Amino acid sequence: MRSHKKNWYNYYLLVIFLFLMTGCNFLEEKVYTEYDPNEFLKDQSGVDALLTGAYARSRIIGYASRNYTYLMNEFTTDIAFETGGGLERDAKPYINFTWAVNDGFLNSFWDQMYQAVASANTVLTVADGLSGISEGQVNRIKGEARFIRAASYYFLYNIFGATPIIDIPKDATPDRIEEIGKSTPRADREVFVKYMVDDLTFAAEYLPVDENPIGRASKGAALGILTKLYLHEKDWDNVIASAQKIIDLQYYSLHADYTKLFAVEGEGNKEYIYRAPCIAQSGFQNNYMPHAFPPNYPIQSNWVNFGAQFRTYTAFYKTFETNDLRRKLIITEYTDQSGKLIKLLEDENGNPLDNARSFKYWPDPNAVSENNGNDIVYVRYADILLSMAEALNEKTGPSIENISLINEVRLRAKASGVRTTDFSSKEELRDFILAERGREFFSEGLRREDLIRHGKFISGAVARGKDAKPHHVLFPIPQRQMEANANLVQNEGYASLN
Numbered sequence: 001m002r003s004h005k006k007n008w009y010n011y012y013l014l015v016i017f018l019f020l021m022t023g024c025n026f027l028e029e030k031v032y033t034e035y036d037p038n039e040f041l042k043d044q045s046g047v048d049a050l051l052t053g054a055y056a057r058s059r060i061i062g063y064a065s066r067n068y069t070y071l072m073n074e075f076t077t078d079i080a081f082e083t084g085g086g087l088e089r090d091a092k093p094y095i096n097f098t099w100a101v102n103d104g105f106l107n108s109f110w111d112q113m114y115q116a117v118a119s120a121n122t123v124l125t126v127a128d129g130l131s132g133i134s135e136g137q138v139n140r141i142k143g144e145a146r147f148i149r150a151a152s153y154y155f156l157y158n159i160f161g162a163t164p165i166i167d168i169p170k171d172a173t174p175d176r177i178e179e180i181g182k183s184t185p186r187a188d189r190e191v192f193v194k195y196m197v198d199d200l201t202f203a204a205e206y207l208p209v210d211e212n213p214i215g216r217a218s219k220g221a222a223l224g225i226l227t228k229l230y231l232h233e234k235d236w237d238n239v240i241a242s243a244q245k246i247i248d249l250q251y252y253s254l255h256a257d258y259t260k261l262f263a264v265e266g267e268g269n270k271e272y273i274y275r276a277p278c279i280a281q282s283g284f285q286n287n288y289m290p291h292a293f294p295p296n297y298p299i300q301s302n303w304v305n306f307g308a309q310f311r312t313y314t315a316f317y318k319t320f321e322t323n324d325l326r327r328k329l330i331i332t333e334y335t336d337q338s339g340k341l342i343k344l345l346e347d348e349n350g351n352p353l354d355n356a357r358s359f360k361y362w363p364d365p366n367a368v369s370e371n372n373g374n375d376i377v378y379v380r381y382a383d384i385l386l387s388m389a390e391a392l393n394e395k396t397g398p399s400i401e402n403i404s405l406i407n408e409v410r411l412r413a414k415a416s417g418v419r420t421t422d423f424s425s426k427e428e429l430r431d432f433i434l435a436e437r438g439r440e441f442f443s444e445g446l447r448r449e450d451l452i453r454h455g456k457f458i459s460g461a462v463a464r465g466k467d468a469k470p471h472h473v474l475f476p477i478p479q480r481q482m483e484a485n486a487n488l489v490q491n492e493g494y495a496s497l498n
Contacts, residue, residue, distance in 0.1 A: 121145075
């Protein structure tokens, strides 16, 4: 399994080589080697290198994952927050709903996703000129590129709402490409959603079921992002239809041991539908755990403990049943390196300390400093089951079918099963599903979108004492992007801050 990750790394080096050969074309040079870049891009190996570059740009790993998953999507919710270290200054605006239009993390995320879109578009352009390979192979290449493009737009959509759709005409000059980037307005929401649906539908048709190597786009990954998109839009019929297609693949299943699901030893599971493969090396790492270790925690010599402290709210921890295995991944006390027992959940008077620590991405025993090799998951099978249960409830209320889906997830975690008679209305079950999603997906960056969909994001923040306003369901279009493109329109509530 680890060798598959090394394959991605080797391909990435090939991308760098390809860029050095083709990226700077302002000088006329003779080709002194047997490798002609123009010919190289006409065969399978050249396109594979371009695809690998597109995958690399679309990976939300390392510090990009820290910023997107936690600062933007978890610290804005009722699950976790951050104190300490140099990160505290940057995290506070997200925790307190005071983020600025010139926030650097928002701008970096915009840039990264559009770099991935640009790379995917390049693959699609090259794919149209391929020769010597079958139509099926060409469609698979296009399916991968369209998946990367749609997934990148989906992540942008989650943060900013609809953004510009960048389509580059064939044989466009660099000046024309630059002009398009600086002048394309934001798409209408309906147009933007349809664009993603079309890309994902094409990808689901032509991609294989197998994820080989890990992290590569598959039929399930395309259907998984599609299901998430329909869930975002509250398109219940299509949530049910796309989720059922994933179930019908009979390829995915819940991993038997939830406590090992996110550990390096558990990454061969069949629950991950779309993930980023990570290795314990800078630039390819999962660096969550150094932020989660509490002070003076007895770490291994090859680990590191950051000053930044990712803390879990006591009230959230208390939503779990005592026997629920999922809460075993939340540390509530520990014996520090001096032998002192440290309590993290409550003080001696029962007052909440809001200092429990999520060890969901269990420390990689072979980590190198901050660099852990735990794969980062974006979509997994439990999400598909609970998404389908939510959609069925919105359609018909509590039923044997949606309760069965919920119990699949709960019973795997040794939580007690629920019955249709436990819920007297659609609204009661809706609230339960939201709470269950919190227990199932903590530390995975899904809480913000779930709270927004259920209409509880702003009210929950206000209840925590934050000055949250209705427009905070979206982040602002980064100021640098507004300055670069005069045709961009700022999200509501932020125009006066530009």
